[in-house]
Amino acid sequence: MNAGYDTSIITNHHEAALTQARELRQLARSGQFTSSTSGFAPGLAQGNVVILPKSWADDFLMFCQQNPVACPLLAVSAPGKPILDTLGDDIDIRSDVPEYRIFRHGELSEETNDISDLWRTDMVTFVLGCSFSFEDPLMRAGLSLRNIDCNANVSMYRTNIEMNPSQYFSGNMVVSMRPFKPADAIRAIQITSRYPKSHGAPVHIGHPEMIGIHDLSQPDFGDAVPIHDDEIPVFWACGVTPQLAIANACPPIAITHSPGKMIVTDISNDTLSIF
Known part of the structure; x- marks a missing residue:
């Protein structure tokens, strides 16, 4: 360790960010936070969200794999599983995004703060990296x-x-x-x-x-x-x-985050860095 290098500063910074991320998700879950997530939980990864029926999910996965710059995959759920354990503690994709967009047959039909009433056992969640x-x-x-x-x-x-x-x-x-x-x-x-x-x-x-x-x-x-x-x-x-791609593909239903309103994860950005 270099003389004078205090690792507790990094540890405290990370713990503070984790606390803020978890508090923000709880506020989103209760409908008290509906704003942009830019600047929140610094040092932790945020994610774009796309939720599709299983019958459309495989093709969307191919779309992501063919366009990794615009659609970098952080996580893909099993069908019907709303709890995203790989991204953090108690993340419920049905309620922890500040605002969702609902697309029906490619058309934006509504925005909402909770999609629990729309959840189905065939829903597959994609979380994509965010700037x-x-x-x-x-x-x-x-x-x-x-x-x-x-x-x-x-x-x-x-x-x-x-x-x-x-x-x-x-x-x-x-x-x-x-x-x-x-x-x-x-x-x-x-x-x-x-x-x-x-x-x-x-x-x-x-x-x-x-x-x-x-x-x-x-x-x-x-x-x-x-x-x-x-x-x-x-x-x-x-x-x-992906929201433009959804408009072109016209699946019967698709759910995304509203632009700028992401799922805030517990994943450290440093773990995603390649050098």
Whole structure:
């Protein structure tokens, strides 16, 4: 151990994050927390959620495997099992997401805070990595994140980047955007490259029109944030991408998280880092 290196700081930081994650899930379960989870439980992985009937799950699994940047798998449940033991203590996917979206035959039909009344014994849950997970290492490196500074949801946009289709699921990528000064953008690339399970490195930098985005002040999901004259937009693949694929596939029912409102797990980001 290096002289003066206090491991208790890391331990206390992790324990505080675990406590916050578990408290947040309980607040979501009781309907008291319905906001964006960006910035919560720093150091722990957050996940996008897709829930499908078993008859559609195998094909969606193939879609994820063919598009690991946009759809990095963290967990897949057994049919009908709502408790996700591999992701943390007492995680009930029916109630612990701050807000859910219900799609029927590809159309968004409603948003709700609890899906217990919709749960079926053939439901399969997919949890996909989320860019909120790498926000903590970015901030620990001294980088400022505009969505957190503004207490806003991250900006998300539809693009013209085509995904690799499976039999039923297809569509274009959704991206999240964070503005940085050029030198900070380089550092952000270096840091996020370590976390492929959280979408990894950016898929595009600058020139949003090249990926089909024509107005950064009008995100398709989330909130607009200011971009300063000395900054460039940096784009990461986003876990809202499957929601477009669901709209194209038109399963009889599909359940997802609402954009920016994730399942917060007990998994340390460090365990997902590749170097």
